[in-house]
Amino acid sequence: MTSTTASPRALHLSSKRARRKLARARRRRSFARSWTAYRSQRTGMVGLVLLGAIVVLAIGAPILIDESQLSVTQATGGRMEPPSAAYPLGTDETGRSILALTLWGSRLSLLIGLTATVVAILIGTAIGVTSGHIGGWYGWIALRISDWFMVLPSLVVAIALLAVLGRSMATTITVIALVSWSGTTRLVRAQTLTVQARPYLERARALGAGHWHQMTKHILPNVLPLVLASATLLVPSAILMESSLAWLGLGDPSVVSWGSILNRASDNGAVSAHAWWYLLPPGLAILIVVLAFMMCGRALEAVFNPRLRGER
Amino acid sequence: MNPHALTRRCLSAAAALTLSAGALAVAAPGAAAQENDVDTLMIATNQEVDTFNPFKRRFTITYETSMMTYETLVRIGADGYEPVPGLATEWTESEDGLTWTFTIREGSTWSDGEPLTAQDAAYTYNLLIENQAIHDWNIDFAANLVSAEAPDDTTFVLTLAEPAPAEVLYREVYIVPEHVWSTYPDPSADDANRLPLVGSGPFQVTEYETDEFIRLEANEDYWDGAPGFDEVVYDYYVETDAAVAALEAGEVDIVGSGMQGGLNPAQIGALESQGHVTTNDAQGRRYVSLTLNHGTVTQDGTEFGDGHPALKDPVVRTAMHTAIDKQALVDTVLDGSGTPATSLIPSIFEQWHWDGGGELVEFDIDAANRMLDDAGYARGDDGIRTMPGGGEPLRFRFYHHADNTAYATVVEFVTEWWAELGLDIEAEAIEQGTLNDLAYLGEFDIAFSGWGVGPNPTEQLGMHTCAVLPTLTDGSERSSENSYCNPEYDALHEQQKVESDPAARAELVKRQQQLLYEDAPVIWLYYQNVLEAYNHDTVTDMRTQPAEGGMITGQQGFTWSYYTARPSNTEEDGGAPVWVWVAVAAAVVVAAAGAIVFAMRRKQTADERE
Numbered sequence: 001m002t003s004t005t006a007s008p009r010a011l012h013l014s015s016k017r018a019r020r021k022l023a024r025a026r027r028r029r030s031f032a033r034s035w036t037a038y039r040s041q042r043t044g045m046v047g048l049v050l051l052g053a054i055v056v057l058a059i060g061a062p063i064l065i066d067e068s069q070l071s072v073t074q075a076t077g078g079r080m081e082p083p084s085a086a087y088p089l090g091t092d093e094t095g096r097s098i099l100a101l102t103l104w105g106s107r108l109s110l111l112i113g114l115t116a117t118v119v120a121i122l123i124g125t126a127i128g129v130t131s132g133h134i135g136g137w138y139g140w141i142a143l144r145i146s147d148w149f150m151v152l153p154s155l156v157v158a159i160a161l162l163a164v165l166g167r168s169m170a171t172t173i174t175v176i177a178l179v180s181w182s183g184t185t186r187l188v189r190a191q192t193l194t195v196q197a198r199p200y201l202e203r204a205r206a207l208g209a210g211h212w213h214q215m216t217k218h219i220l221p222n223v224l225p226l227v228l229a230s231a232t233l234l235v236p237s238a239i240l241m242e243s244s245l246a247w248l249g250l251g252d253p254s255v256v257s258w259g260s261i262l263n264r265a266s267d268n269g270a271v272s273a274h275a276w277w278y279l280l281p282p283g284l285a286i287l288i289v290v291l292a293f294m295m296c297g298r299a300l301e302a303v304f305n306p307r308l309r310g311e312r
Numbered sequence: 313m314n315p316h317a318l319t320r321r322c323l324s325a326a327a328a329l330t331l332s333a334g335a336l337a338v339a340a341p342g343a344a345a346q347e348n349d350v351d352t353l354m355i356a357t358n359q360e361v362d363t364f365n366p367f368k369r370r371f372t373i374t375y376e377t378s379m380m381t382y383e384t385l386v387r388i389g390a391d392g393y394e395p396v397p398g399l400a401t402e403w404t405e406s407e408d409g410l411t412w413t414f415t416i417r418e419g420s421t422w423s424d425g426e427p428l429t430a431q432d433a434a435y436t437y438n439l440l441i442e443n444q445a446i447h448d449w450n451i452d453f454a455a456n457l458v459s460a461e462a463p464d465d466t467t468f469v470l471t472l473a474e475p476a477p478a479e480v481l482y483r484e485v486y487i488v489p490e491h492v493w494s495t496y497p498d499p500s501a502d503d504a505n506r507l508p509l510v511g512s513g514p515f516q517v518t519e520y521e522t523d524e525f526i527r528l529e530a531n532e533d534y535w536d537g538a539p540g541f542d543e544v545v546y547d548y549y550v551e552t553d554a555a556v557a558a559l560e561a562g563e564v565d566i567v568g569s570g571m572q573g574g575l576n577p578a579q580i581g582a583l584e585s586q587g588h589v590t591t592n593d594a595q596g597r598r599y600v601s602l603t604l605n606h607g608t609v610t611q612d613g614t615e616f617g618d619g620h621p622a623l624k625d626p627v628v629r630t631a632m633h634t635a636i637d638k639q640a641l642v643d644t645v646l647d648g649s650g651t652p653a654t655s656l657i658p659s660i661f662e663q664w665h666w667d668g669g670g671e672l673v674e675f676d677i678d679a680a681n682r683m684l685d686d687a688g689y690a691r692g693d694d695g696i697r698t699m700p701g702g703g704e705p706l707r708f709r710f711y712h713h714a715d716n717t718a719y720a721t722v723v724e725f726v727t728e729w730w731a732e733l734g735l736d737i738e739a740e741a742i743e744q745g746t747l748n749d750l751a752y753l754g755e756f757d758i759a760f761s762g763w764g765v766g767p768n769p770t771e772q773l774g775m776h777t778c779a780v781l782p783t784l785t786d787g788s789e790r791s792s793e794n795s796y797c798n799p800e801y802d803a804l805h806e807q808q809k810v811e812s813d814p815a816a817r818a819e820l821v822k823r824q825q826q827l828l829y830e831d832a833p834v835i836w837l838y839y840q841n842v843l844e845a846y847n848h849d850t851v852t853d854m855r856t857q858p859a860e861g862g863m864i865t866g867q868q869g870f871t872w873s874y875y876t877a878r879p880s881n882t883e884e885d886g887g888a889p890v891w892v893w894v895a896v897a898a899a900v901v902v903a904a905a906g907a908i909v910f911a912m913r914r915k916q917t918a919d920e921r922e
Binding site: 095163168266268271274 | 552553556557575576577578579581582583644645647714715717720721723725726727728729739740741742743749
């Protein structure tokens, strides 16, 4: 790559490029190593395949099933019909296909679960790294706040917040993120303290690295794998939380999510009518997604956490 | 501990449990037999009690307990909501309509044995006139009362300030016993009348445990004959599904409007398949409507709120009305258990209901689109119409009650229809309290509403008169349903209030409803049926109100159904004879004793072995 007639500037650039290349190669290697470790775990692979299938179905839902199938005025089925050839999973009380509702519901349930997790992880990591690294009175206060959020009963707080903030997708995401960031903070802080004590950080400090440099270049890369594992485990709890809230009637009733399907089912007497086809599909869908995420999360945890790996 | 010792302990524990179970098995049939001596009518409910004070109560559950405990001078009939004799055997109205003379029934007594006289009626009406708190609570009626007197034990004379024939006959004033109530320090207090209540009706409230039950005992000396059941018990269920399961299991006799929100079609479907359950799909007194914010104003004409300007245009409101298929809503949301609505008074009140003649709006989305086109509401590039001459798009906030699934489904339908008109609807589910706050502040475009209508239409019609418009803009005065004010309507309202001839009054009332329908400040969607079910193996002969296709729960003016109900004569074939129970229990006890002896012996030999 480098030419023999390079100017000093070009040399400098090329050395920078070489460094990047080196870093890329290192990352590729470490990724390959992690992937090998991950692949050796059967549950993790099963979870990954399940998850892939679910995501493909969720993204492909508009192609598989036309949005008009969610329209109540254009519904063609009867009232709570049991499964038939035309409606493989039966119909709801307005004559819509439960299969269509469940498939479309996956989009919202996943979207809310993932977005809420991302928000929670962002908050948790930021507070965790800063409180661990900076410490002092700031660290103490940040820790106490996260402790406080940890001991609050999350469902009760979520219900209260939703009652105050009103019902919409955005508020649901906010509320779920708000009640679930504190666990990540604890985890990240602990890891930050461990990394902090390593000699190379002392060297970096001696070389004059600022807080920002230390946090972004040294601590964060070492914390991220753990964060990834914890995020994967946070998604299922966020999905469950969304479903519980929607089932309790605290979701946005104008959108279709698994929890809201269950809410409609129970409010419309599906339990008394023994309309299992109305209750089972969204319930099983929640179960499968949560299971898939848990499998992936546990496997990731084992990959990134040496102590867990030793146990295996 | 060695494994044998563990086994032994488990065995002994199991034996002890079985022994106690055997004892219970002997006790249980005895207890059941005792209960069978009292015929109890079990009604499922989930409504909390506000107060048993009949002057202050506002909830449906206490309306029913008041109706059973106390009585009115005039009952409301079971055939067609007509006034029929109650405590008064007959009544006359003076020429000027200001003096009413009632003849009080002789020989009727209070549940504590004291005789009931016209003095009690005078005392009760005087509470309305003289007790400030009670007067204020019932101001719409009490303000018109001048005096209440009892010249003798059987004559009661009521004097009014203005003629109000319908109010006098239909206003349910529960006659309370003077000899008891005059001892109360404050008859207007929530807990003025302590349990057990003293009344003259067919059943009196004797016991109440919050969220558990309300017990009413039969008045054996009731002047119209003792009721068929010895007691009525309201049993509390949190979930309607749980009440349905209890009815299926025979633990409760009646499930109906006692459960808030009532039964839904799926639950009725499930109950229909039960051999011992009769379901009743009765015409209801309730309408469900959409309130359109056509501009909220105060008495002096100050506009407040932030309703969309397009909704002030009757053309827009009529176009929206035209784009609603009420029959489809009834068929899908209610599964056919209802009637498409025309105007304010549900069709159950045949004499007052306006059927629209041939002038009803027909569902026609194309016609609605043409109306909006002609009125100059052009579609923008995004397909959303804007105000004539460009400007504000027709984007409406649509508020519905968060706890009502049926409303959420209606919203989905209506939103889809209105989207075809080029209206942008932002539906939002809101808590009932907040929704009411916003509605009375005028900070909405479209909102759900619904009322149960009584046999006297004056109250509902009165919510649309200029007289009840608020004087303040803070939303605290909540008498006007939707700031409707039309002098022609008000003139008709004043006439119908004083009209004694029912036929002439009906004409006026129908004309009022027609005005409301044409101006469309509110779009009435449907009249909801009452879905209810009862166990016909345990209860029979319940009289419905009205007679034809009427309801059992949610009756008005007198609880005809619970009063006429009597236990079914069908033989009880479910329970095994007592000797079977005794034999079973004995066998269990013997087996358990054997097990204990065995375990003890094992223990002994084990000790020896060790």
